[in-house]
Amino acid sequence: MTGIPGEKGSPGIRPVHPGDIAPRLSAPVLLVSDLDGTLLRPDGTLSAGTIETLNEYIAAGGWFTYATARSYHSAGVLPLIFTVRAGRDRVCWVPTRMTPGVESFVAARRGDPRLLPVRQWTDVDPGQVFYVSLIGPRDSLEQVLAELPVAGARCHHVLSEDAYTPGEWWLELTALDATKATAVGALAAGCGARSLVCFGDNRNDLPMFALAEVALAVANAVPDVRAAATAVIGSNAEDGVAAWVKRFRTG
Numbered sequence: 001m002t003g004i005p006g007e008k009g010s011p012g013i014r015p016v017h018p019g020d021i022a023p024r025l026s027a028p029v030l031l032v033s034d035l036d037g038t039l040l041r042p043d044g045t046l047s048a049g050t051i052e053t054l055n056e057y058i059a060a061g062g063w064f065t066y067a068t069a070r071s072y073h074s075a076g077v078l079p080l081i082f083t084v085r086a087g088r089d090r091v092c093w094v095p096t097r098m099t100p101g102v103e104s105f106v107a108a109r110r111g112d113p114r115l116l117p118v119r120q121w122t123d124v125d126p127g128q129v130f131y132v133s134l135i136g137p138r139d140s141l142e143q144v145l146a147e148l149p150v151a152g153a154r155c156h157h158v159l160s161e162d163a164y165t166p167g168e169w170w171l172e173l174t175a176l177d178a179t180k181a182t183a184v185g186a187l188a189a190g191c192g193a194r195s196l197v198c199f200g201d202n203r204n205d206l207p208m209f210a211l212a213e214v215a216l217a218v219a220n221a222v223p224d225v226r227a228a229a230t231a232v233i234g235s236n237a238e239d240g241v242a243a244w245v246k247r248f249r250t251g
Helices: 018-024 035-039 048-059 100-107 138-146 149-154 180-191 203-211 223-228 240-250
Strands: 029-033 063-066 079-085 088-093 115-117 129-136 155-161 169-175 195-200 214-218 231-233
Touching: 029 035, 029 180, 029 240, 035 195, 035 240, 048 063, 048 240, 100 129, 129 138, 138 155, 138 169, 155 203, 180 195, 180 203, 195 203, 195 240, 203 214, 203 223, 214 223, 214 240, 231 240
Parallel strands: 029 063, 029 195, 088 115, 195 214, 214 231
Antiparallel strands: 079 088, 079 129, 129 169, 155 169
16 A cells, blocks of 8 residues: 655554545545644644645535634633624633633734633623633643533533643533534535545544544544544645645546
């Protein structure tokens, strides 16, 4: 089995040529990629080569989109509350009770129109909340999760390390059906896709991996994701997704 450009020497790799999986796929095929840690490079940007490859693929009639835990707009642990107010998504926190994780999040997003500090949590309508995020050390977040058995049973939760800040962990809580898999499944059904190929790197990509005919982990993915993948492709630093898409298009 041959690999794709940029895969040689990548850690833990199980190379795969697009031609090896083509018999599993029925057209039309929908390609769906995670953003952070997968399609985006380690600095959070898209390379010129990735932009060119994806634009060419789409211009040629290929179906490509992304699934991300980002907003549409783009133990001493306190949350960030993502809610809808006046028809748009907002991110709320209490400025007088900020943890280092919340401070880091807010500082990195100065000028973001979603930011909405509140005096107290009762200022947030619980019926409009769609996502809760806690940022902090892994052991503190594991303790929070252990103390929320009822919420854990009623919510989908993901505990993962931030792709850009090693040592900073995120505990993400959503409704049970508020996953990438739910959105991707609805999109695939709505556009009439007969096959699904997904790319990912972190634990919140596992539900859509389970839905896909072919699940491809970038080489920098966490062990659980690499283990669940059909195969491992080049890392995000190597533009692994774009390299695979290019080979898929040209056969």
